[in-house]
Amino acid sequence: MIAETVCSAVSAAGLGIAVVTAYRKRFLTAARLAAYSLVPIGLVMTGVVGWLADTALSPTAWAGFGVLGAAWLLFAGTRAVERRRAGADADRKAAGRAGRAERAGRDAVAPTASAPSLGGTARGTARPGARPSATPRAADAAEDFSDIEAILKKHGI
Missing domain, CATH: 1.20.5 (Single alpha-helices involved in coiled-coils or other helix-helix interfaces)
Incomplete structure (x- = not known):
């Protein structure tokens, strides 16, 4: 009985606030407040509040x-x-x-089987079109850095 009274009072207060909000020309907010205010009275009318009150005290x-x-x-x-x-x-x-x-790697039959992917074949011959191994990689690295330096200078860094 007390839970129903509290819910009814909350609904009435919420509807009053919604009316004041509508008077201030905030109709969307007033409609939303009215919707929230109608929920407690709807729960009382369906009997959910009574059931919850009985459950909470059981x-x-x-x-x-x-x-x-x-x-x-x-x-x-x-x-x-x-x-x-x-x-x-x-x-x-x-x-x-x-x-x-x-264990399988230690007992491998052909340990150099991946040599072609590294640049040479199992027999030691170079791939066709590959660079000779005599050219040092340091020259390639210097060329790469000169390109980077040119880009940095272009941007003033």
């Missing part, structure tokens, strides 16, 4: 909320343990794969 309802909280904690706890175990299993599998790859 020890059985509070015990039910406690049981729901315990269930949620169990779900969350088991999920966390499951994720932790999955991460540990993945780490162990990755470590096992790395160990197998390392």
Whole structure:
């Protein structure tokens, strides 16, 4: 009974504020205030407020909320343990794969198999169209820096 009275008073006060706001020619704000003010009285009329008041004062309802909280904690706890175990299993599998790859690398049949990608072939001949290995890379680096210096000078840096 008290909850219904409080909700009705809140609605009446909100509608009064909405009328004053509309008088000040702020119609959009007044309409929004009126909408918010009608919510408590609508809840009283549908019986939700009475149900909530009965629920809030019921020890059985509070015990039910406690049981729901315990269930949620169990779900969350088991999920966390499951994720932790999955991460540990993945780490162990990755470590096992790395160990197998390392052992396979030591026992490789053709250790120079990747030599063509480095610029030469397995026989030591250069690729066609490749630069001779006698030219130092320092000259290339100096040319790159001269381009950068020219750009910086152009911008006054």
